[in-house]
Amino acid sequence: MRFMILVKADTQSEAGALPDEKILTEMGKFNVQLENAGVLLAAEGLQASSKGARVRFSGTKRTVTDGPFTEAKELIAGFWIWQVKSKDEAIEWVKRAPFGDAAEIEIRQVFEADDFGPALKPEFKEQEERVRAEAAAKAKRGR
Amino acid sequence: MRFMIMVKATKDSVAGVMPHEKILTEMAKTT
Numbered sequence: 001m002r003f004m005i006l007v008k009a010d011t012q013s014e015a016g017a018l019p020d021e022k023i024l025t026e027m028g029k030f031n032v033q034l035e036n037a038g039v040l041l042a043a044e045g046l047q048a049s050s051k052g053a054r055v056r057f058s059g060t061k062r063t064v065t066d067g068p069f070t071e072a073k074e075l076i077a078g079f080w081i082w083q084v085k086s087k088d089e090a091i092e093w094v095k096r097a098p099f100g101d102a103a104e105i106e107i108r109q110v111f112e113a114d115d116f117g118p119a120l121k122p123e124f125k126e127q128e129e130r131v132r133a134e135a136a137a138k139a140k141r142g143r
Numbered sequence: 144m145r146f147m148i149m150v151k152a153t154k155d156s157v158a159g160v161m162p163h164e165k166i167l168t169e170m171a172k173t174t
Binding site: 044046052076079115116117118119120121124127128 | 146147149161162163164167168171173
């Protein structure tokens with residue numbers, strides 16, 4: 001099963017402050033451990049919300065609001081996607097992550113195609129698998 | 144540049160209500 005591990009934004013990340021060398025080194029080590037354990041599927045950091053936008057849907061109307069967004073605690077500053085055998089395994093990995101005081105990390109299970117049941121028709125399931133595999137290959141080439 | 148597009152939760156998604164066949168089909172449409 002897959003889990004998304006969400007790292008919350010804080011005033012520093014929202015101010016665009018870059019992580020220092022020590023943090024980058026520690027995170028790099030942690031990511032190598034994840035990779036060696038076959039857990040790591042994706043790891044990304046997100047730029048401050050000032051570089052983003054929101055699109056609100058209302059009927060046929062689309063309203064675009066540029067960042068920054070003010071509720072820092074609700075914002076995400078980075079994420080991993082992990083392949084693990086249980087939520088407990090994900091929790092154990094999160095506990096070992098090199099975060100400082102007051103960090104709060106959220107763990108969310110990722111839907112698998114089978115979770116949707118009969119509402120996802122078999123032909124679309126195959127198509128989705130193909131499209132995702134292509135996207136993953138593209139992401140790999142891009143590195 | 145790359146962007147992450149986040150879809151907010153709704154009452155239904157928080158309650159674990161599965162998306163309709165109609166929505167899944169529209170998301171999967173190729174044109």
